[in-house]
Amino acid sequence: MHRPPTPDAEAALADELSAVRPALSAPYAAGLPGARAAVLSRLWRALAYEPMPWIARREPGADGLTLHLTDGRRLHGPRPDPYATTTYVTEVRLDNTVYERPARLMTALGVPHATAFAVELDDSVASLALSRANQPGVDQEPLTSWEWEQRVVDGHPYHPNCRSRPGFSVAEELAYGPEHRPVVELGLVGADDCLVRGEWPKWLRDEGRFLIPVHPWQLAHVLRTAPQETVSAHPLMSLRTLALPDGPHVKTALSARLTSSVRDISVYSIETSATVSAFAEDMAARTDGLLHVTRTLGAVTAHSPDLAAVLRESPDVYAHPGERVLPVAALATTELPRSAAWLADFTRLALTVCLRLLDLGVALEAHGQNLLVVLSATGAPVRLVYRDLADIRVSPARLARHGIPAPALSGRIVTDDVTTLRRKMFGSLIGGTLGATAGSSAVLREALESVVRDLPRTPDLAVLLDEPLPTKALSLMRLSPETPGDIWAQLPNPFATR
Template sequence: MHRPSPIETRLAAELAETRPDLVDRYQAELPGARAAVLTRLWRALAHEPLPWVARRVRGAHSLALWLADGRALHGPRADPYATDAYVTAVRLDGEAYDDPAQLTTDLGWPHSAGFAAELGHSVASLALSRANQAFSAEDAAQWPAHDWEWEQRIVDGHPFHPNCRSRPGFSVAEQLAYGPEHRPVVRLETVPVAAADCLLTGDWPDGLRDGQRLLVPVHPWQRDHVLKGGSAGPWRDAHPLMSLRTLALPGGPHVKTALTARLTSSVRDISVYSVGAAMTLSAFATDLASRTGGLLHITRTLGAVTADSPDLAALLRESPEVYAGPGEHVLPVAALATTRLPESPSWLAEFTRLALTVGLQLLDLGVALEAHGQNLLVVLSGAGAPLRLVYRDLADIRLSPVRLTRHGITPPGLTGRLVTDDEAVLRRKLFGSLVGGALAGTAGSGPALAAALESAVPHLRATPDLAALREGPLPVKALTLMRLSPEVPGDQWTALPNPLAALR
């Protein structure tokens, strides 16, 4: 049924030159990687408002999609919150497909060729990531000593995006050298820029100054592929985190670098707007978090700089480790699925209650967090109990001046995309990232998510936002539609079945 794709073949050839010891393991991991990506794609075909799907017919255990051109797709019933790879093949007009890239190519929708290439990268890179793992079930019981070690456990990337591990533009050697799941140490470099030519907000350390020049930290991939070398010089060794472009300095802050490559959906540069807003946003969010009674901490931005270009910019940010007390651990929510937690049926409900309490309180005050499994971290006790939350990376939150003013809070002096009073936009931002992302990814299935929500909701303060969460469908980003309609700016959304409805 499967013919090796060009990207699978190319990565195998590169691997034979770079790490011949991994070739057999890479080939063995390819079928599972195809199923993982196909499962994510099938979720999108089943639930996103794709204009090329005319009708969906759901059976007890199956799903039929009738396409606008008269063809039909058949596959298993799609749980929108499942994280296991349960789709091994679907049928398009009776022909079986186990390769998501080939299926997308043969669907022939607008922009499907480019998206199919990204899916091919996602499969091949995911197989490579899995092939280079020494992590075992026994390791899940051992809790790491450093923050970056938690992030190295996250091998499969985004739990619901078909481009979960897509890294076009990265060779095999570069993936092994820079991907956090491969556990490398990365030598960051710096580019000197005249201070007069930079926008700087916050403090910039003496170690990143050279007379009248500022030294801007640069990722080596960016140096090679975008900046083309130039005057970059070595700086410090660092450990890549799950976003790949943000790295942890041992004993020091995290460094967010520009990485002008498309990973999952987005190009990972740092806009001049983000640098200009960084310190105002950090101070405001830190102050607002103090209203949660210690349940939420914000990792402060220490300094941000740009050479008037999204391709050459960097932010220095506190490590979340500063908010973990003695004997406690702080880890991204995405890492919970890789960790052996207390075997208590109430654990997920307790975590869900904590996350919703904080998220809904801030939303009511006027701040919608982008609280997905990468930005949201949880502090666990030594016994594994969820104690409080840490949030990092404020670049995509939303602020409502009307809501803030209603609570007697002076809105920060910011304009642009961060600011909106549209209730639908605010709720989509939080519900899609927190419930449809962090909590769903931790629960692993619709029934488990529904049970956790049902247990947590009665303990939450009644607000119009909570009512909207309980009563309506759950908004999440239409990630595949966005890749197939690049001419449409901004986020696009779909509505998933409300997991609470199954328990009513």
């Protein structure tokens, strides 16, 4: 059964759940208020800080924040914290009406494209409640990085569409969502005329044809074909990337909109994959052993973004005996960030690596999904691992200043624009990784203050110390389908939020 987009996704999911997994119906219903508040908190952050054209001004007050809309209405809610990850908004007031459900608030706002966004918000609430309803008690620590990834239940810490999966039935969410801990059967689809980079393994060839791993959702809804055979794999945080039994990870094309983007694989990213991987490996070697990148082992496309795959190393290969590797997003499931000393050590490590690479000419998109941390046997952060190189940015001019040859690349990955480079790194690292790990402006400021005095004084560091910090305007982007590419907002600098 395929659950279509609906103005009341909560009820639609409940109906389907009663048939597919009735044992989850009660915990799902009980979890809806918390899921609404979690999505509403993310939406309120967006309304408080993103440059919405229909918000005339923002007026802080002793009892919270009032948004004055261009049509004369007023929207009031709690005082926002741009780096908060807790659920702290249970309701907001639009003139004299109180709203607890984010989709109904967006519908009432009635701004351009609000109707479509409201459907996504309702789907996010319903899917988040389902994800939370299907969680067992944690009785032991994960042994592998993919097990850590499956402990991330709530999805993106700041995006209201944190669990939006339009086009997925309840059965498909339970079968493919990493937080539901399934084993997924990837289909192997044969193709003759393919573009290949790197080494495509022998076990994924059949008499000269290339066997491309395909996500079962893609098989059913896009390619509408049967595979030659299947292989079992464990889904990771991005849902379309999975850990194979023998270790490597495979990124599959998934032509569905998850959170914000359709997760296909462009021909461009396949063409550049081997060059980018070799270059990134060389740049990581310049960090004195503090960073590794998961090498791209092979990449293939049947000249279509709907039928392509990338094989890359597992992050676990960079853990020594006694160490463990986990994505930064999973740190919130541990006690580690609650220690000020631990958070300072992690902040120092992340800033040292990312600022060093940015100065050399590489801007990492170091959010909590792409960036992983290697922990010692005692839990100390000792190294970083970075994966998924498709969206880094490379500056030939900065590389040249350091005597580093630029890779043979062209297209979107190459830029010397300083604003673009800093947005890429700071927007993901500060507005994403460090902000979400700290969980509040006050804790983030304390962690930054404890380490910045030890960092090399570069022009990029000056931005961190003195200027508002960039973040993607994720909600405005969903409300602006006619605007291609990223839209940016500015967050208060944590050093100024006292």
